[in-house]
Amino acid sequence: MARAPTTSDAFNAVAEPRRREILELLARGEKTVTELVSRLRLDQPQVSKHLRVLREVGLVEARVDGRQRLYRLAGSQLKPIHDWVKQFERSWTERFEALDDVLEDLKRQERRR
Amino acid sequence: MTAATRGGGAVVTLPNDTQILVTREFAAPKHLVYKAWTTPELVKRWWNAKRGEVTIAEIDLRAGGKWRYVMIADRGFEVAFHGEFREIVPNERIVSTEIYEGVPPGVPNEGTVNTATFRQSGERTVLTILIQAPSQQVRDLILQSGMEAGLQDALELLEQVAESLG
Numbered sequence: 001m002a003r004a005p006t007t008s009d010a011f012n013a014v015a016e017p018r019r020r021e022i023l024e025l026l027a028r029g030e031k032t033v034t035e036l037v038s039r040l041r042l043d044q045p046q047v048s049k050h051l052r053v054l055r056e057v058g059l060v061e062a063r064v065d066g067r068q069r070l071y072r073l074a075g076s077q078l079k080p081i082h083d084w085v086k087q088f089e090r091s092w093t094e095r096f097e098a099l100d101d102v103l104e105d106l107k108r109q110e111r112r113r
Numbered sequence: 114m115t116a117a118t119r120g121g122g123a124v125v126t127l128p129n130d131t132q133i134l135v136t137r138e139f140a141a142p143k144h145l146v147y148k149a150w151t152t153p154e155l156v157k158r159w160w161n162a163k164r165g166e167v168t169i170a171e172i173d174l175r176a177g178g179k180w181r182y183v184m185i186a187d188r189g190f191e192v193a194f195h196g197e198f199r200e201i202v203p204n205e206r207i208v209s210t211e212i213y214e215g216v217p218p219g220v221p222n223e224g225t226v227n228t229a230t231f232r233q234s235g236e237r238t239v240l241t242i243l244i245q246a247p248s249q250q251v252r253d254l255i256l257q258s259g260m261e262a263g264l265q266d267a268l269e270l271l272e273q274v275a276e277s278l279g
Contacts, residue, residue: 087256088133089135091164095159098158102158102159106141110145
């Protein structure tokens with residue numbers, strides 16, 4: 001019976017240097033197998049094999065666009081959605097702290113008038 | 114001390130599959146929060162979130178007017194957003210579209226519709242920003258966008274963990 005991939009499977013998949021290169025290329029945007037082959041200087045069966053491993057552990061997903069298949073990072077597997085929300089929250093918190101400084105200046109200006 | 118007078122952290126919730134809601138309270142009346150939100154030279158001071166320099170902040174504050182912000186991040190890359198104002202109620206509400214300019218070619222580049230609401234309570238103002246994405250996929254991409262700069266670090270961390278697993 002097929003077993004659901006675990007997090008340690010994902011880590012093991014990433015331990016392979018060529019698969020890490022694939023992840024780094026996909027981090028910059030979706031790519032076809034042909035594009036990955038030309039960047040990695042591997043042959044197509046090797047790249048396809050690495051992509052299959054990465055898809056099995058949920059780090060990469062594929063979609064069909066017309067006649068080609070595009071591969072991309074499956075971010076939600078790399079990081080649970082809770083972490084995305086926390087990170088998003090953190091960046092807004094930093095932005096609002098800078099806004100607090102602006103508001104203090106505006107309040108001072110109003111008091112002077 | 115600072116925590117008592119200032120608003121603390123932003124609170125982010127996901128009302129449904131296609132929305133993000135950001136809420137934050139400010140120790141200032143709403144006309145000042147609105148002013149800081151809509152005045153280009155003031156936006157330049159806070160929109161960078163202390164992570165870079167805002168080089169362009171253009172705001173044509175009227176329904177149908179355009180806006181565009183560009184930031185050069187400390188790590189060197191440029192981040193740019195633009196959109197159009199759909200509804201302006203001064204000191205109360207701003208509805209605008211927002212499109213990220215850095216989407217790679219070939220990836221659908223759909224924007225969001227953002228509603229910023231300013232509600233005063235005593236001397237304080239509660240700001241809410243409702244971000245409405247066209248799909249869950251776009252919504253999730255926006256949530257993940259905060260991680261982009263850190264992605265390289267994340268991969269390096271993953272590598273270290275992988276090595277420790279031997």
